[in-house]
Amino acid sequence: MVQRFKALTLLFLVFLTGILHAQQSFTLSGKVWEAKSNESVIGANIIIKELQTGTSTNEYGFYSITLPKGTYTLIFSSLGYKNSVQTVDLNSNMKLNMPLEEDTEELEAVEISGTNTNLDIRSPQMSVNTMTVKSIKQIPVVLGEADVIKSLLLLPGVSSGGEASSGFNVRGGAADQNLILLDEANIFNSSHLFGLYSVFNPDAIKDVKLYKGGIPARYGGRVSSVLDIYQKEGNTREFHMNGGIGAVASRILMEGPIIKDRTSFLIGGRASYVHLLLPLFDVDNSANFYDLNAKISHRINENNNIYFSGYFGRDKFKVNESFVNTYGNAVLNFRWNHLFSDRLFSNFSLIYSDYDYGLKLDFVGFNWKSGIQNMNLKYDLKHYLTQNLQVNYGVNNIYYIFNPGKITPTGSGSGIIEDQLVKKYANELAVYIDIEHEVTKNLTLQYGLRYSHFTRLGQDEISVYEDNNPVFYNPLLQIYQQSLPIETRYPGRGKSLATYDNFEPRFSFSLLLNEFSSIKGSYTRLAQYLHLLSNTSSPTPLDVWTPSGPFIKPQLMDQFAFGYFREINNSPYTIESEVYYKKLKNRIDYIDGAQLIANEYIERSILNGRARAYGLEFMLKKNEGKFTGWLSYTLSKSEQQTPGRGTVTYNGYTAEETGINNGEWYNTPYDKTHDIAFFGNYQWNEKWTLNGNFIFQTGQPTNYPIGQFEFEGLVVPYYGIRNQERLPTYHRLDISVIYKPKHRPDKKWESEWVFSIYNVYNRRNAASINFRRSDEGNNEAVRIAIFGIVPSITYNFKF
Amino acid sequence: MKNFFLIIIVVLSFISCEDVVEIDLPENQERLVVDALLRVYDSLPGKEMEIRTTLSSNFYDSNPAAEVDLLSITNIDTDESIDFSPRSGDPGVYTAYIPNEFLVDATLLLLIEYDGKTFVSLANYIPAVPINSVVQGDGKLFSDDDTEIIINFTDDGNRDDYYLFDFDLNEYILSEDSYYQGEEFEFSFFHEDVRPGDILTITLMGVDLEFVNYMNQVLSQSGAQGQGPFQTPVSAIRGNIINISGYDSVDNIEDAIITDGYALGYFAVVQAYSKTINIH
Known part of the structure; x- marks a missing residue:
């Protein structure tokens, strides 16, 4: 098992030796998407029940996890979707794509005894808030037009200058200190009509994530927050x-x-x-x-x-x-x-x-x-x-x-x-x-x-x-x-x-x-x-x-x-x-x-x-x-x-x-x-x-x-x-x-x-x-x- | 460009509602206020100049007149001085006849003695250009009650100019010539509250960058711009009149010590051109 590498050594290893192989381990990878539309699901959790560990999908719905040879119960979950449980016999590298069914019934979550399906507790990523488009559309706003930024204002640490003011402020930062990314592209002005509305059409949006701190190294250029x-x-x-x-x-x-x-x-x-x-x-x-x-x-x-x-x-x-x-x-x-x-x-x-x-x-x-x-x-x-x-x-x-x-x-x-x-x-x-x-x-x-x-x-x-x-x-x-x-x-x-x-x-x-x-x-x-x-x-x-x-x-x-x-x-x-x-x-x-x-x-x-x-x-x-x-x-x-x-x-x-x-x-x-x-x-x-x-x-x-x-x-x-x-x-x-x-x-x-x-x-x-x-x-x-x-x-x- | 802010504010104020509220304000620290904008007209050999001295007050109160012990203007180049005297029946107003040649192209020192304190200010004469014409247009900006005044003048191409336009009824516009250097230029101002038969005096004055900065703050803090989401930072609006101690004559003014009790207001000597217009 690879443990306790110093950052620099690791950097060195990554670039020079390429992929490291752990003994007798195989990789399970694939994509998670919505069953009806094939729309990839961002941030879906994949829990390996036996190991009490897991991973989650990236911005394009992809996941990959390398595990020792064995038989595992995988639980795929994401807010608003039905959990999906799958048993795999991992004895070679495996592709497993998982379509998730929409959870329209709003039933109580299926409890899997002894398993905490909430990876957020475990993840070192802090100071982050995720908003689903569903809740953005439910939040009542002025004149009835569902709005991403107005919804963010209900989160801790986020405020704005008032009803008719552009932008938003995160943890006491100025509005120009927010990195606003739409499909990875910088958006310089996030408001319509002097701030009454934001420029994001909620129908076209899949995922909204706001980093208020602990911002990962892949983001940079603004000092207060990242709205991805x-x-x-x-x-x-x-x-x-x-x-x-x-x-x-x-x-x-x-x-x-x-x-x-x-x-x-x-x-x-x-x-x-x-x-x-x-x-x-x-x-x-x-x-x-x-x-x-x-x-x-x-x-x-x-x-x-x-x-x-x-x-x-x-x-x-x-x-x-x-x-x-x-x-x-x-x-x-x-x-x-x-x-x-x-x-x-x-x-x-x-x-x-x-x-x-x-x-x-x-x-x-x-x-x-x-x-x-x-x-x-x-x-x-x-x-x-x-x-x-x-x-x-x-x-x-x-x-x-x-x-x-x-x-x-x-x-x-x-x-x-x-x-x-x-x-x-x-x-x-x-x-x-x-x-x-x-x-x-x-x-x-x-x-x-x-x-x-x-x-x-x-x-x-x-x-x-x-x-x-x-x-x-x-x-x-x-x-x-x-x-x-x-x-x-x-x-x-x-x-x-x-x-x-x-x-x-x-x-x-x-x-x-x-x-x-x-x-x-x-x-x-x-x-x-x-x-x-x-x-x-x-x-x-x-x-x-x-x-x-x-x-x-x-x-x-x-x-x-x-x-x-x-x-x-x-x-x-x-x-x-x-x-x-x-x-x-x-x-x-x-x-x-x-x-x-x-x-x-x-x-x-x-x-x-x-x-x-x-x-x-x-x-x-x-x-x-x-x-x-x-x-x-x-x-x-x-x-x-x-x-x-x-x-x-x-x-x-x-x-x-x-x-x-x-x-x-x-x-x-x-x-x-x-x-x-x-x-x-x-x-x-x-x-x-x-x-x-x-x-x-x-x-x-x-x-x-x-x-x-x-x-x-x-x-x-x-x-x-x-x-x-x-x-x-x-x-x-x-x-x-x-x-x-x-x-x-x-x-x-x-x-x-x-x-x-x-x-x-x-x-x-x-x-x-x-x-x-x-x-x-x-x-x-x-x-x-x-x-x-x-x-x-x-x-x-x-x- | 200032108008732009005004327009946003106006739009917001249309969808918003206003009401008068009681707000307790902090105690005012009383200061001497000097209104000494001396306008020099080519058309006259000289003129009775007026300087007004008042005291600052709490926002809700009115400004009392300040009766000063001495008010004079000295031409630094010639060392000549003219004393102003109080206008009877009009406390806080000081006047003196000043010939144009005393002011034109000169550096001038304003000296005021008040309440045992000495206040001084320096100003350079700033030239302007004549107004070609002032006419009434039929354009409207916000409402059918708007009256359009079109002013036309030709900028001097040999220098960088800053202008202060006085459209009468306490309406002012500041401008700089960087986008019309040496050109004949005209723009419109829209008056809200004038009626046919009114006679307005429109004045163009040459000013310097420091005065533009000062007047910008005065206009934004006194005007309809208010303190909305588009408010610009507010300030104490310090002018160019300072309080010194240890002063005895113009010759050794450098030795005087600047103290903190500055006066509000401004001292400027500007060339001015006026035209009147009958509103029809």
Whole structure:
């Protein structure tokens, strides 16, 4: 048996000697898929009853396990499917593909005495939440449109800036620190309609996984979390169609075989109604969005599968033809799964993705276009060495083109001169190795290392500053000001302006205390080379991404997490509790009055600061039975600090830099002390299902004026230390009822009605408090609440 | 581009609801506020300039006038000074007739003595360009009540310019010439609350980058932008008026010690061009 290898030795062995053979062992491998559609099942557990061990399927439904010769009882299980038990006589390498039947009856799980089928307790992977599409569709949301990101907000450690704010925050991290992957492609903007919806069509999605910590070495590039979403492959057995008609949007999805059992297609679309906001203005305007998902999956043979997938989404927002705003993501993706052997799985991905933002302002006479493009090449291998050892390794290269903005005149009458803000280019290369190692029956380790190398490539033009300092501290006025360049250089595309190298170690362990409980711990270091320029509380669609370079340093995060996981003796209840501590270097912060939009010289408004976050998360979950759901609680703190950089002398004056916010720590806009969320689903009978969720959280940090003054006829509130105050406590209850008319066995058509009420008791949760002068001339504080009580109806169908 | 934020906010505020709430605010630390934006017009040889001094207050209260002991402006290049005197019946307002040649192309020092403290500020004269025309258009942005004002001017191609536009009724727009360097340029502003028969004075002023940064903060914190999800970080809005001790004359101002009790407000000397328009 292979045991106690040091990481480096192991690395050496893996690359030099290739596959290691354990004595008298054979490999059992195969795929797990859904019986009706051939759709592969991600994360299905395969338990070997006799050995009290097991494995699970990867993102493509593949599993491999090497066992000593013998006869074994295998239990295949996955949430929402019936368990399947199979006895095998393992005396040679074996392929075993397992179709799983959907568990429509919602019966109590079949208990297999003395066997804990929950591998999650055992796995060193912690700080991860998996959401099934089924529960995403059950969670009541505003205006009835099932939504991935809004559902994530019910998990511990996940929050957002409010109802109409883009993105989400994980464990006190910023929204730009989430790596959002759709079929392995980076998605740069996850929201439609300024955050009312997310860009993922729930019909097209198979699996959603959120890593909040203990992030495996195969992921990198963002420091806070990884949201890994896989689209369905498409049914290779028969043609199906499903869809829904909702209050805001409608969607339709078609899937089916092109060549039966071999090639399938999936095409889905979703569009909102053009007139969504129309009645709200008395002028011509519209706000709408649509997205398209498409995929072709093809099985070449037992050992080779290829996938083409694409996503295209756009938001369009128009006022009177004089203001037209269009933005969205596009993703094109080719993947090739290849099995070198029954123990070596590989996936090659070639991905192109971009995010475009366009704006036409007729009354100023210009068009604006900005965006980010990237070409991503990934090669990942999973090496199932022995029963106790799995090694994942791979390489990833991403080439980025950043377009901070291009301005063009709308017509000949406009005085605007066409101008392209200097485009930026960068390349991010990473290699990683990640080892899952079952050291003893009770101790499992996962350790790995990611090495990332970032190059900020040359560009047409770059400013040079005195003392290499683009932000000048004026000791006279005691404020930060933009430096003026002393020269402009034209380095050209061939040169590199800055390079950064980072080693990112990852380590986690799980120690089984007994059959039903374990403790887990992890340390994660992550590097992030891209920054979203956003000084608003939550990102806006026009925020641009900028790479690290000579002035902006990469963000470096260290996270420690520790947890206790328990399954309550043979009952469907599980408890997950974790504590974490995060430390972030080089979090960018903006000087007072910084203008980020169309700012060609963004370095003149940015200082490098730091951030930290810590917290406790608790989740009680019931996975099976008539009633399922969870209760989560998070207690946390998230702060940032941008201290001064030392002493400055200017015109004979000397002063100590104050830093931003007097150099003191201050709450990030997404610091929420308490966050309680409950979600429950009750299957009353075959026809009726009830769902409810309740959220209670500390109001988000905000600012109240410490005073006011008058200047040029304007009444100006002014502020002190940042984010000292808080909005009132946020709480809300949503319910929904799903009615499924009796399905007639002779008809293929199935349908359901979803009746939902958002914000049942009509709580006016403050999205913000504005301080302004009223029309009567006195000053007042005004609370803005986005949604009161919102009832809605959605009709879903499939055949 | 600022308008964009405004538009998002407006959209959100249409689907949202507002109500006035009682919020207890932190105690204000009272500061001197100086409103000293001196507009220099080519069309006149000189003009009575006005500087207003008040005290900052709690947000819900009004700002009391501050009666200063001394208020003067010194031309650093010529060492000449002009003292301002209080306007009778209008506390906190100080005036002085200043000929244009005193201000044009000069570096100027504002000196204020108040409550035993000395406040100073330096400003350079910033030139502007004339307005070609101001006309009323018939475009609408948000509502049929919008009144479109189209301003046209020709930028000076030999320098980087920043402009402050005063559209009257306390509506201001900031702009920089990087996208219309040396070009004839026009854009529209939409007034919400004007009626036929109103006469508006539209002013174009030349300003510098520091003042743009200052005025940006003033506009965003005073305006309708509010503190929504798209709020930008708020600040104390420090201007360019500092509190010093140990000052005795302009010649040895470098020896003075800067203390923490800075004043709010701003001192700027700008070239300005105005046109009036009759709303029809």
